[in-house]
Amino acid sequence: LASTRKFKGSVALIFQPAEEPEFPTGGFKMVQEGIMDRFGISQVFGMHSWPGLEVGKFAICHGSIMGSQDDFDIVVKGRGGHAADPHWTIDPVVIAAQIILGLQTLVSRKTDPLESLVISVTKLSAAQAYNVIPDQVEIAGTVRTLASGLRDFAEQEMLASAQGIARGFGADIEFRYLRSVPATFNHAEGTDLAIQAARSLVGSASVNAKMKPSIGAEDFAYMLEARPGAYIFLGNGPTAQCHNPAYDFDDHALPYGIGYWVNLVETVLPIGR
Structure with a gap:
């Protein structure tokens, strides 16, 4: 471009750093x-x-x-105890499993099939021992869509679904939804x-x-x-x-x-x- 100059105007070459880290990118x-x-x-x-x-x-x-990218964290708060006595606990592992499955119904049963929405759980953290039911479980993942309105839908419905499932078991959640891109x-x-x-x-x-x-x-x-x-x-x-x-x-x-x-x-x- 510099040698031929077959254009009229100016050109900026943008070398964009840090595409992948969390917001702000x-x-x-x-x-x-x-x-x-x-x-x-x-x-x-x-x-x-x-x-x-x-x-x-x-x-x-x-x-x-x-698509757009949003990221989420859900902390399921129950009551821990010994794995041999689950009836004395409010098991956040079982609740987390129900929440993960429930999130998929937001895509399969509450979203127009002609519109794209992906909810992927990519992180799951619980107890570190075989015989312990933990007090809490951490779930995290990402939401992708081509339709901007579905970002609002996902944030609202994910909170309602996760909270409803948790409270039905006598537990509660913390919910964080980060709009990234x-x-x-x-x-x-x-x-x-x-x-x-x-x-x-x-x-x-x-x-x-x-x-x-x-x-x-x-x-x-x-x-x-x-x-x-x-x-x-x-x-x-x-x-x-x-x-x-x-x-x-x-x-x-x-x-x-x-x-x-x-x-x-x-x-x-x-x-x-």
């Missing part, structure tokens, strides 16, 4: 600290490698392309520009413009809330999925990623504009 912090105004950014675009998609191909869609939403004009730039590089047949959205989350979403634009996936071949220790970035994808960025700048900022 790098994308949120950069927007909060004024990156858009500081560098006069009017449109913003992002890219992510995509295992399973052939190198040299791209995938994108209009609207929500990745909104859905990544591709704007219409920005998506069209991204598709045009990718197609001019690799041809229409190598650009899937109607990919299925991923329910995974991406904190680039905060940048797309601040400015219009789009997020696209770059093929990374038949490697393991992201977040798998066997994931391997294919260096052959680099020219396609670089080519896309150059084409995009020249498409968004044409000299004749």
Whole structure:
């Protein structure tokens, strides 16, 4: 771009840190600290490698392309005791099991099947001994959706469900719901520009413009809330999925990623504009 100057305007290259840690993430912090105004950014675009998609191909869609991420903690408070005498306890392990199963009915029986909602329990902590029923059990996990309204639904219904189940057994809960990342939403004009730039590089047949959205989350979403634009996936071949220790970035994808960025700048900022 610096050598050819086949564009009219200015370009900011954003190197985004700290995508994965808990809120506040790098994308949120950069927007909060004024990156858009500081560098006069009017449109913003992002890219992510995509295992399973052939190198040299791209995938994108209009609207929500990745889901929101919320995280939750539930502490079930019962009454502990000896495992040989469960009748003298209010067993938080059994209650926690009921709560975990109950949370899944919020998806299967209280959510429109045409809308995406995922509630995954990923942490469970109880006693450390074979013969102890603990006083409390800690449950934690994540909530993903493409529909912003379902975030409110999930928070309210998860609390009501967990609290109702616990109190039915004579126990109680503590509940924490942390809103981490909104859905990544591709704007219409920005998506069209991204598709045009990718197609001019690799041809229409190598650009899937109607990919299925991923329910995974991406904190680039905060940048797309601040400015219009789009997020696209770059093929990374038949490697393991992201977040798998066997994931391997294919260096052959680099020219396609670089080519896309150059084409995009020249498409968004044409000299004749």
